[in-house]
Amino acid sequence: MTEAVRLAKRVVELTGCSRSEAELYVQGGWVTVDGVVVEEPQHKVTDETVALLPGARPDPAEPATMLLHKPAGFDSGDGPNPALSLLVPENRWPEDASDWRLLKRHFPRLQPAMPLETEASGLMVFSQDGRVLRRLQEDAAKLEQEFIVDVEGELAPYGWNRLTGGTQFDGWPVAPFKVSWQNEQRLRFAIKGVRPGLLQHLCNEVGLRATAVRRLRLGRIGLAKMPAGQWRYLPVSERF
Structure with missing residues (x-):
């Protein structure tokens, strides 16, 4: 039986590349052992079939x-x-x-x-x-976020003017934002500087209760x- 060696060493023998390139091939998921991708350069191999996948490149992997x-x-x-x-x-x-x-x-x-x-x-x-x-x-x-907020209750008199005319939260003014009805029970907000509880507070201020909050967008x-x-x-x- 062939002596066990590190997978990266076998890749060097297979391709003639440098040791550092061999480790990048392995860490990049480009190397198979008996048809299975192995990403650990230190993995020991003996008589298994080691191969590079098509298009293999010894590039450092970008953080995900x-x-x-x-x-x-x-x-x-x-x-x-x-x-x-x-x-x-x-x-x-x-x-x-x-x-x-x-x-x-x-x-x-x-x-x-x-x-x-x-x-x-x-x-x-x-x-x-x-x-x-x-x-x-x-x-x-500064990053605009888009939210859909499901609400229940009835909009207070002049509530829409109060909602769109500026308000405060935790003693600080809320930055200008856009709000529109998606249907009778759903509001859409395009808003910056969102803090925990802000959207619920904006709804409460005009007689509505937020029952569900979903973020659709962060910036672009x-x-x-x-x-x-x-x-x-x-x-x-x-x-x-």
């Missing part, structure tokens, strides 16, 4: 950013029912058009950005990329038709 349709009831952070638990390979949206290849290295160290309240649903961002996380943190107050990135509980990659070309 994932867009999740968070269902209501999932905590955005480390609560008892964390949304992060939904970011698993089997929940990837089949219609993800990003062309990103699914890799094990994309799942560790994902951090939430601009989280949602536990009872809210809709678009959430998780990223390994410090640039994305910093941008969303720095621009949180939309939820589209992605079902609840599924996720997709954010392509490098898309910007918030």
Whole structure:
């Protein structure tokens, strides 16, 4: 039997590339062992068949950013029912058009950005990329978000003028925003500087009670038709 060697070493023998390039091939998910992709350069092989997939490139893998349709009831952070638990390979949206290849290295160290309240649903961002996380943190107050809010109750007299004419929340003025009726029980908000409880407060101010909140858009990135509980990659070309 052939002596066991590291997979990266076998790739060097197979291709004549450098050791560092061999590790990039393996970490990039371009190497198969008996037809199965293996992403660990230290994986030991003996007589197995090692091969490179078509189009293999020894490029450093970009840190991943994932867009999740968070269902209501999932905590955005480390609560008892964390949304992060939904970011698993089997929940990837089949219609993800990003062309990103699914890799094990994309799942560790994902951090939430601009989280949602536990009872809210809709678009959430998780990223390994410090640039994305910093941008969303720095621009949180300036980035327009779109929400659908289901409501019940009756609009108070002159309530619409009060809603659109400016108000305060927690002692601070609310930045100008757009609001419109989608139907008799649903409002659409395009708003900046969203804080926990703000949308519910705006509804309460005019005699309505918010029964469900769903975020459809963050800046230029939309939820589209992605079902609840599924996720997709954010392509490098898309910007918030």
